[in-house]
Amino acid sequence: MKNQQFIIIGLVFAILIGIVAVVVASGDPDGLESSALVVQGQKMLFGDTPEDAEIHEEEEGRFSYESPFPDYTLGGEGGTAGEAAVIALGTIIALILALAIGKMALAKKS
Amino acid sequence: MHIPDPFMPIWQGGIYWIIALIFIILALKWARNELTEDKIPMVAVLSAGIFAIQAxxxxxxxxxxxxLVGGALVAILLGSPYAAVFVLTLVLIIQGIIFGDGGLTTMGxxxxxxGVIGGFIGYSSYQGLHRATKSVYLSAAIAAWLACFIAALACAVMMWLAGTFPLVPGLAAxxxxxxxxxxxxxxxxxGAIYLLLQxxxxxxEMVTGASST
Structure with missing residues (x-):
């Protein structure tokens, strides 16, 4: 498969994964969040996550930052289509950035 | 496994950033020495794919x-743990800055x-397993499992040092x-290695024979 064809097919495949993720991904906390709930006594190690479980976060001496698209959303607007668009945007940025840095590295070599 | 900012004191995040920067510099050196016209598309597609699949x-x-974390996948396909550091750093920067997935002080x-533990464990265990079993896919699957598991244990130790998790319950969970x-x-x-090799x-050749880092 030629380079350009591989990049286009790879990007389309990655975007499709992202769109499927928005539709069917689990809403359960991930491994780190689940572990935090366990050590904070809000969840049993082998049990389900209670609906009202919430991670208590230390704020003093900790950095705080509000990203433009928190948790891959448009900040409560846009619904599922908005989330899919946000993930597609991130996927395209990842591809372009990797291509750009790769080309720069190649240019430095020659 | 993305540690958010509130899970770690800023000064500890700074220490991990300094250590991570050493590996990032080595990963950039890898990129300069090893990347070719044919490898750049693979790096780009892996970056896009890992970003999407981590969501x-x-x-x-x-x-x-x-x-999926993806460090083992990248290291095995591109024949170097520094490839994993390169791709995962790029993905984590985008996730942290634009999408708030993982903190900024905790990005290191x-x-x-x-990137580093996932890549190095994934790569070295794959090399050993492949020599022993001669099976690309079995070796890759076990190496990826190990990379995920050991990275998680390292994360639990970091959380203990940060005062966020107690050691034993944190390691257990x-x-x-x-x-x-x-x-x-x-x-x-x-599965991804199979599809990408098709x-x-x-x-x-990189996956079955080479062991250059």
Whole structure:
């Protein structure tokens, strides 16, 4: 498969994964969040996550930052289509950035 | 496994950033020395794919979800753990700055667990397993499981040092959940290697023979 064809097919495949993720991904906390709930006594190690479980976060001496698209959303607007668009945007940025840095590295070599 | 800012004191995040920067510099050196016209598209597609698949949380039981980390996949396909550091750093920067997935002060720690530990454990265990079993896919699946599991244990130790988790319960919870998540990681890694080698068979030499870092 030629380079350009591989990049286009790879990007389309990655975007499709992202769109499927928005539709069917689990809403359960991930491994780190689940572990935090366990050590904070809000969840049993082998049990389900209670609906009202919430991670208590230390704020003093900790950095705080509000990203433009928190948790891959448009900040409560846009619904599922908005989330899919946000993930597609991130996927395209990842591809372009990797291509750009790769080309720069190649240019430095020659 | 993305550590958010509130989970770690800023000064500890700074220490992990300094250590991570050493590996990032080495990864950039790898890029300058090893990247060719044919490898750049693979790096780009892996970056895009890992970004997308890290947003895909699969249910793993016990009220927990998990997603692919991808460090082992990149290191095995491109024949170097520094390739994993390169790709995971790029993905984690985008996730942290634009999408708030993983913190900024904790980004160094996240690069260390997922990129450095994931990449080095994935790569070295794959090399050993492949020599012993001669099976690309079995070796890749086990190496990816190990990479996920050991990265999670390292993350638990970081959380203990940060005062966020007690040591033993933290190791038990992170170990249990990521031992299960690692099975998904192993299966997807083996499947992704199969598909990518179908599309780019020239990388099979890297996967089956080369051991250059």
């Amino acid at each position: 895909f949380n699969l249910p793993v039981g016990f009220g927990t979800s998990g997603h 720690a996240n690069i260390l667990t997922m 992170m170990g249990l959940y990521h031992a299960i998540i690692g099975i998904v990681e192993g299966a997807i890694t083996a 599309a780019r068979p020239e990388f099979s």
